[in-house]
Amino acid sequence: MSRAILQDYQALHPQGAPQAGWLGRLRQRGLDRFQETGYPTSRDEDWRFVDLAPLTGAEFRVGGDSPAVRPEALAPYRYPGTECMLLVFVNGQFVPGLSDLGSVPAGVTVGSLASITARQTELLGHHLGRYAPIESSGFTALNTALIADGLLLHVARDVQVPRPIHALFVTAGDPAGLATHPRNLVVLEPGARASVIESYAGLSEGAYFTNAVTEAIVGDGAVLEYLKIQRESERAFHVGTTHMRHGRDSRGTSHSVSFGAALCRNNLDVVLDGPGVEAQMLGLYMGRDRQEVDNHTSLLHAHPNCSTREVYKGILDGRAHGVFNGKIYVTPIAQKTDAKQTNRALLLSDHARIDTKPQLEIFADDVKCTHGATVGALDQQASFYLKSRGVAGPLARKILTYAFAAEVLDEIPFPAVRESLEAVVMARLNARGE
Amino acid sequence: MSPSPESSVESLVNREYQYGFVTDIESESLPPGLNEDVVRTISAKKQEPAWMTEWRLKAYRRWLEMKEPHHWANVSYPVIDYQKIIYYSAPRTAKPLGSLAEVDPELLRTYEKLGIPLSEQKLFAGVAVDAIFDSVSVATTFKETLRKQGIVFCSMNEAIREHPDLVQAYLGSVVPPNDNFFAALNAAVFSDGSFVYIPKGVRCPMELSTYFRINTADTGQFERTLIVADEGATVSYLEGCTAPKRDTNQLHAAVVELVALRGATIKYSTVQNWYAGDAEGKGGIYNFVTKRGKCAGDDSKISWTQVETGSAITWKYPSVILQGDRSVGEFYSVAVVNGKQQADTGTKMIHVGRDTRSTIVSKGISAGQGNNSYRGLVKVLGRASGARNYTQCDSMLIGNRCGAHTFPYIDVQNPTAAVEHEASTSKIGEDQIFYLKQRGLNTENAISMIVNGFCKEVFKELPMEFAVEAQKLLGVSLEGSVG
Numbered sequence: 001m002s003r004a005i006l007q008d009y010q011a012l013h014p015q016g017a018p019q020a021g022w023l024g025r026l027r028q029r030g031l032d033r034f035q036e037t038g039y040p041t042s043r044d045e046d047w048r049f050v051d052l053a054p055l056t057g058a059e060f061r062v063g064g065d066s067p068a069v070r071p072e073a074l075a076p077y078r079y080p081g082t083e084c085m086l087l088v089f090v091n092g093q094f095v096p097g098l099s100d101l102g103s104v105p106a107g108v109t110v111g112s113l114a115s116i117t118a119r120q121t122e123l124l125g126h127h128l129g130r131y132a133p134i135e136s137s138g139f140t141a142l143n144t145a146l147i148a149d150g151l152l153l154h155v156a157r158d159v160q161v162p163r164p165i166h167a168l169f170v171t172a173g174d175p176a177g178l179a180t181h182p183r184n185l186v187v188l189e190p191g192a193r194a195s196v197i198e199s200y201a202g203l204s205e206g207a208y209f210t211n212a213v214t215e216a217i218v219g220d221g222a223v224l225e226y227l228k229i230q231r232e233s234e235r236a237f238h239v240g241t242t243h244m245r246h247g248r249d250s251r252g253t254s255h256s257v258s259f260g261a262a263l264c265r266n267n268l269d270v271v272l273d274g275p276g277v278e279a280q281m282l283g284l285y286m287g288r289d290r291q292e293v294d295n296h297t298s299l300l301h302a303h304p305n306c307s308t309r310e311v312y313k314g315i316l317d318g319r320a321h322g323v324f325n326g327k328i329y330v331t332p333i334a335q336k337t338d339a340k341q342t343n344r345a346l347l348l349s350d351h352a353r354i355d356t357k358p359q360l361e362i363f364a365d366d367v368k369c370t371h372g373a374t375v376g377a378l379d380q381q382a383s384f385y386l387k388s389r390g391v392a393g394p395l396a397r398k399i400l401t402y403a404f405a406a407e408v409l410d411e412i413p414f415p416a417v418r419e420s421l422e423a424v425v426m427a428r429l430n431a432r433g434e
Numbered sequence: 435m436s437p438s439p440e441s442s443v444e445s446l447v448n449r450e451y452q453y454g455f456v457t458d459i460e461s462e463s464l465p466p467g468l469n470e471d472v473v474r475t476i477s478a479k480k481q482e483p484a485w486m487t488e489w490r491l492k493a494y495r496r497w498l499e500m501k502e503p504h505h506w507a508n509v510s511y512p513v514i515d516y517q518k519i520i521y522y523s524a525p526r527t528a529k530p531l532g533s534l535a536e537v538d539p540e541l542l543r544t545y546e547k548l549g550i551p552l553s554e555q556k557l558f559a560g561v562a563v564d565a566i567f568d569s570v571s572v573a574t575t576f577k578e579t580l581r582k583q584g585i586v587f588c589s590m591n592e593a594i595r596e597h598p599d600l601v602q603a604y605l606g607s608v609v610p611p612n613d614n615f616f617a618a619l620n621a622a623v624f625s626d627g628s629f630v631y632i633p634k635g636v637r638c639p640m641e642l643s644t645y646f647r648i649n650t651a652d653t654g655q656f657e658r659t660l661i662v663a664d665e666g667a668t669v670s671y672l673e674g675c676t677a678p679k680r681d682t683n684q685l686h687a688a689v690v691e692l693v694a695l696r697g698a699t700i701k702y703s704t705v706q707n708w709y710a711g712d713a714e715g716k717g718g719i720y721n722f723v724t725k726r727g728k729c730a731g732d733d734s735k736i737s738w739t740q741v742e743t744g745s746a747i748t749w750k751y752p753s754v755i756l757q758g759d760r761s762v763g764e765f766y767s768v769a770v771v772n773g774k775q776q777a778d779t780g781t782k783m784i785h786v787g788r789d790t791r792s793t794i795v796s797k798g799i800s801a802g803q804g805n806n807s808y809r810g811l812v813k814v815l816g817r818a819s820g821a822r823n824y825t826q827c828d829s830m831l832i833g834n835r836c837g838a839h840t841f842p843y844i845d846v847q848n849p850t851a852a853v854e855h856e857a858s859t860s861k862i863g864e865d866q867i868f869y870l871k872q873r874g875l876n877t878e879n880a881i882s883m884i885v886n887g888f889c890k891e892v893f894k895e896l897p898m899e900f901a902v903e904a905q906k907l908l909g910v911s912l913e914g915s916v917g
Contacts, residue, residue, distance in 0.1 A: 332834050335834070349849060351816075355846075357843050358855070360840045360859065362829065362838045362859050363836070364834050365861045369859040371840075373842070373853070373854070374852070376850075377849050
């Protein structure tokens with residue numbers, strides 16, 4: 001392990017600060033684990049499709065004081081048409097001046113993990129680190145060792161949060177060599193309802209490293225709408241891991257949209273920990289130039305009568321390389337499981353490449369599980385149809401590519417966010433210069 | 435009230451393995467263990483030329499450096515002690531035989547029990563048989579008819595002696611000796627196998643067939659099969675097997691290589707019904723096989739069809755390298771696991787040439803405590819413009835102590851390629867059985883009908899006589915095993 005990481009760890013516990021306390025112990029376990037395993041390599045089956053060397057070979061340090069960011073700089077990432085409770089983190093640290101929570105309804109605790117109070121510790125301490133095990137990967141262990149700040153949301157029983165909570169993580173200033181390890185915790189008690197937007201943006205270009213971990217607990221009968229948007233600098237490294245645990249009869253939709261980063265890895269791990277859950281996992285990723293986008297999802301059907309739907313789509317251009325690995329595991333007791341997985345990839349150039357690996361592991365007999373994967377160029381019949389209507393060439397290709405992406409974006413329930421992301425897709429297609 | 439489906443499952447699942455008998459023939463075996471001398475002795479016993487001995491030794495040395503793969507396949511088994519395996523065993527019928535009358539009657543009775551069409555009346559059925567009894571080829575029929583067409587169909591040993599140019603040109607060209615652990619082991623110690631060469635433009639007039647049979651206890655069988663179809667040639671080859679009941683596990687590490695030159699077509703069909711072990715999972719064959727075909731020329735085609743019902747562990751991936759432009763690869767598979775059987779099987783389709791096409795249809799049926807995995811790779815390289823693949827893998831689970839797994843890998847490096855993959859998992863519904871029962875079928879027949887319907891797309895690819903056998907096999911393995 002590099003000395004930089006050790007120094008970052010020691011900085012969290014300056015001289016004399018107690019190593020005890022639940023957070024100290026958690027960090028220590030994370031550090032021990034990371035010291036043991038280090039970063040994963042392409043020899044690990046879960047990481048075999050991407051070359052992590054540019055990331056793991058470089059040295060990244062947690063930053064000091066965050067640079068000043070003007071509110072206007074955040075505008076493209078704020079989606080003002082959708083009224084949100086906004087929390088802004090700059091280079092990993094919560095900045096109250098840029099944030100705007102408005103009025104927080106009763107029964108809702110929302111804020112920065114760094115400013116956790118004693119009462120909240122009691123409420124949340126036993127959740128943190130419980131759903132994102134340090135054993136799951138070296139990145140999660142590292143994040144755990146360096147837990148400092150992130151979104152904290154707790155919604156009490158049967159409380160509905162009217163506005164989405166938007167946690168915006170930006171990297172600004174001179175970001176080269178900078179590491180941030182955001183750690184988010186979302187707890188919905190039974191019957192609660194909330195929407196969370198977790199977004200990452202690079203305000204300046206540079207080779208920095210974001211290593212985020214989110215734990216979300218959806219209590220019995222609760223409803224969570226979760227949206228993760230990754231718009232990092234195209235020179236940055238992004239590893240984002242989300243662990244979601246669903247209680248009985250809960251509902252949840254997770255959207256994942258990735259545009260940025262030189263190397264992006266999204267892990268989504270969903271555990272259906274009670275019967276009657278309905279869950280959806282939707283994803284869109286775009287890669288161009290030499291971008292690498294790796295999406296891993298894992299879905300555990302541990303109880304009967306759950307239904308899930310998963311749709312992931314990728315658009316790859318230039319020499320971009322995309323990966324989709326979707327695992328569905330059905331335990332012997334998870335009868336009447338209904339799981340449907342679709343993943344599709346569009347290759348726009350001769351040198352774009354996709355690896356996909358859907359994976360079903362089924363141990364119950366009374367289940368309906370299907371998965372479908374397609375890879376290819378644009379549908380020739382659709383192109384021909386457009387041509388017969390007088391639309392041909394680059395415009396037709398643009399329309400069809402846009403439609404391909406829109407199918408996933410259409411399901412985002414916040415109109416302003418949806419429109420803004422659709423505009424990003426359009427801008428990228430326009431920038432192809434055909 | 436009719437008896438519950440479960441009771442008929444019980445009766446069928448508990449059915450004894452029908453082909454479990456041991457032929458009592460004196461056999462000549464080497465002591466267990468493997469070293470360079472054993473490799474040399476095997477080569478000497480086969481009266482092989484020096485280049486072949488050298489080839490084996492080279493493979494053996496490579497094997498020593500390799501590690502047995504354990505980490506990736508979805509199977510588990512105790513550690514194999516390669517020094518406890520007998521690498522050579524031959525029935526004592528050393529002199530070459532001219533007619534069936536000269537064959538040991540004990541052997542002939544064995545074949546009869548297995549239903550191998552060696553006897554006169556079966557010859558009219560148009561099946562030429564190269565029967566393998568343990569490690570030595572004892573009788574080859576229809577040779578003359580084939581010879582007239584210039585077709586070579588003989589044991590691998592004979593081919594090494596009689597057709598060294600062909601063997602040297604193609605042996606190891608598709609599965610190199612250092613390809614993987616078991617292929618290297620096979621290359622070092624392979625005992626015998628079949629060799630087929632179809633000359634330019636010849637359509638083989640009959641289905642070629644070989645029956646394998648593992649006999650002497652603790653004898654690993656290491657067949658090596660090589661089929662070469664020259665330009666414009668066509669051949670269909672059948673492989674089928676049963677094995678007698680044994681307590682210790684028997685290792686079977688075969689290698690099959692197919693080479694299709696320009697415009698040639700090879701169809702390779704397998705029905706595998708080796709001993710799967712008893713109800714506790716004791717005994718049974720370890721079937722670790724490397725099968726690969728190369729569509730070396732333009733417009734060539736290779737088609738694999740397999741029905742896997744036996745073996746304690748099946749671990750095989752019949753693959754096709756689609757090198758020639760417009761070449762076609764196909765893989766049709768039915769894999770059944772029951773009891774404690776494990777199967778990790780699938781295919782690889784490597785698209786190298788332009789406008790190459792491949793089709794994969796895999797049907798996995800899991801019952802009892804069996805675990806069935808489909809593992810497949812579809813790879814489209816940058817040059818393979820216009821490549822097409824269609825994959826369908828369906829699983830059926832019978833009972834809730836079994837498992838079905840799919841691990842499809844798709845790697846596409848060309849934008850004009852179109853790759854489609856579909857997979858589904860289902861069970862035999864009580865409503866389906868009820869429907870058939872109220873049409874007058876009993877539970878067993880109803881299940882047999884549903885399962886056969888599930889596998890129909892694969893069975894229709896099998897040659898006629900195999901299709902019948904496969905349906906019966908499936909019936910024996912599964913009938914009634916539904917809850």
